Amino acid sequence: MTKLYEQARSALLSRRESLTRQARHAAGAEGSTAGEDQELGDIDAALARLDAGTYGTCQSCGSSVGTQRLRAVPETVYCSGCLLQHALAGGRRD
Numbered sequence: 001m002t003k004l005y006e007q008a009r010s011a012l013l014s015r016r017e018s019l020t021r022q023a024r025h026a027a028g029a030e031g032s033t034a035g036e037d038q039e040l041g042d043i044d045a046a047l048a049r050l051d052a053g054t055y056g057t058c059q060s061c062g063s064s065v066g067t068q069r070l071r072a073v074p075e076t077v078y079c080s081g082c083l084l085q086h087a088l089a090g091g092r093r094d
């Protein structure tokens, strides 16, 4: 596993930890927001891709997502080109 992937994994795990803690705090009040649930799902999916060895590959075009983008948004599934297309098409952006 490369250093980038190790950094991504630890960033994902710590983000996951803080989201889970927030959710526990909010339990009984209004619960976690849809955005937080979505982010948790994205983080879990990214961790699964790290384990599967497919992390860092764009899920739309299959090319490399790129180091800078993975550093900025470790749970991303799209390269910047595909992300732009999805944003233009009205999809989510991250």
Ligand SMILES: [Zn+2]
Pocket (backbone or CB within 6 Å): 058, 059, 060, 061, 062, 063, 078, 079, 080, 081, 082, 083
């Ligand atoms: Zn792509």
